[in-house]
Amino acid sequence: MIGFLEGLVVTLKSTLRRPVTAEYPEPAKRLVVADRYMGFPALTWDYDVSEPYCTGCMVCVRDCPTQCMSAKMKDNPLHAEEKSKRRKIIDEFEINLGRCILCGICVDVCNFDAIEMSHDHERSKYERNGNRVDLPQLLEMGTEYQAKTAWKPKQPAKNSGVPVKKKATPEPAATEPAAEVPVGPDGDGPQDEK
C-alpha cells in the first residue's frame, strides 16, 4: 500500500518539474544544434582566393554509397592568372539530398577539405526532386556552416589556394595568411604542392 502512495508522490514530483518539450517549429524555442552535428553535406568556400576548395576530383562521387552525387571538373581560370594554386576547379556539382543518407563518407575521403557535413537538416520539399541541390546552393550551405562554426581547413598548408611564390621566400608557410595554423599532422603539406 505504501507503494501506491509512493507512486502518487512520484507523479506529483514529475508534475512539478519543467516540461522538457521543445516546441519545434518556433525559432526561439528550438533545441541548439551541437557543433558536431552531422547534417547534409555542403561545399566549403576558400575566402583567401574566393573560390571553392573543391577541385572536382570525384573521390566523394566514387565513394558515395547511395550514388547521390555528381561532379564535373574544369581548368581553373584563376590558376592561369596565377591567383590560385589550384590547377583544376569544380565546374558543376550536384547532390540529390533526398537520397543522401548522411553517412559522412564523402567528408572522410575528401583530400581538399572541400566538403563538410553542415548543420542543415530541415529540407522538406513539396516536389520529389526538390532536394537536388547544385553548386551555388551547396556553397551557400557551406558558407553558412563556415560562418556559424568558425570553420578552418584541417590541412591549411596543403589545401590553401593561395599561390606559392617559388623563389621569393625560402619558407612559404611563413608568409601565407592561412599559415598561422600549424602544418597538418603528417607534415607533408608543403612538399605536395610541387
Next chain:
Amino acid sequence: MSFEQGVYYALGAVGLFVFLSVMVLALTWIERKGLARIQMRMGPMRVGFHGTLQPIADAMKLVVKEDILPSWADRRIYWLAPLAVFIPALMLWATIPLARDAVLANLELGLFYIVAFSVLSVMGLVMAGWGSANKYAILGGLRAAGQLVSYEIPFIMALLGVAMLVQSLNLIEIVDHQARWAHILIQPLGLFIFLTAGLAELGRTPFDIHHAESEVVGGPFVEYSGAHWAVFFLAEYINTFTIAALTVLLFLGGWQWPGMPFDGFLNSALSVVWFLVKIYVVIALIIWIRGTYPRLRIDQLMAFGWKLLVPLSFVNIVITGVVLFYGWPLWTLTLMSLILLAGTFYLIATYRGTAMERMTVSVHPARIARPEPAVALQQEAGTSTDG
C-alpha cells in the same frame, strides 16, 4: 403538466446540455494538460492560448468526420447504442443540484433515481459491442458488462451508507446535513469505496479494462467514428463529471462553505462556483490517479471488486447501522471507519504479495526433475572440502 412547466423543463434540459457540453470541453483540455504535465510534456499548445481552443477544434473535427457503418453491423442496435449511453448520462443531471436553488427537479428519491439511471449505461456499451460485429468490440462490451455490474454493488452500498446517515435520499438534504461536518470526516471508508467503485463505473484508468487499447483496441467503440463516437465520448466525460459531482455532494459538503457571508442571489452564484471548484479538485485527483497507476488485469479487477470492496461496503453499512441504532456519537463511526480503512490498506499490501501471486501463472522450478546432478555436486563438494 401545464404548459409553463413544459417550457421550464425543456429550457432546463437545453441549459443542462449546454452546461455539460462546456464542462466536458473544459474537462478534456484539463485532462490532456494534466496528463501532459505529469509526463513532463506540455500538452496542446497550438490552438489558442496554451491550447484552450483545442477541444473546440477536436469537436469540429469529430462532427465533420465520415461516419462509418461496418457492413456486418446490426444497424438498429449500432445506431441506438450511443444514445443508450448518452441519455442516462444526461438524465442523471436532472436531479443533481448545482446550488440549493439551482436544480431542475428536486426529487425526494434523488439518490435512488441516480442509481437507477447510472446502471442503464451498461446496456449501451453491450449494445455497441454487439452491434459492431467486431471481436474486439464484443469482448470490450462483455468486459464492460462484467466490470460495471460487479462494481455497482459497492457503489450503491456506499451511497446507502450516506443515505442511512442522513435518513433521506434527497440530495439537497444530504448537503444540508453536512453543514457542520462533511461526510468525509464521518465516513472516510465510505468515500474510499465510493471513489474506487466510481472510477470502475467510469472505466477510468486503473479500471479501464473494457476499452484497454493494448488488449481490445478501444473496446465497444472500435468501429465508431465521427459524430457517433463523439456522443460516446461526451457521455463518458459527463459521467466523469457526474461521479466527481456526486463525490462532492455526498462526502465533501457540496456547495457548503464554512461561514458563507452572503445571502440571496450572490450566495447562490458563489455556491455554484464553490461547488465547481470542489468538483474540479476531485477531477484533478482522478487525473492524477490516471497518470499514476497501470491498468489492472481482469482477474485482479474482479478479485478486488468481489473479495475486497463488496465485503467492505457491507461492513460500512453495518458499522453505520450500529452507530445509528445505539445513538453513539458520530466520532465513533469515524474511528471505526478509519480503523477499517487502515485494515483495508494492510489487506491490500499483504494480499498483493501472497494470494495475488498465487493467482498468476508461474512455472515451478521444482517440477523440472534434475535432482541427481545437484546431489552429486553437493557430495563432491562435501568430500573435497573434507579431504
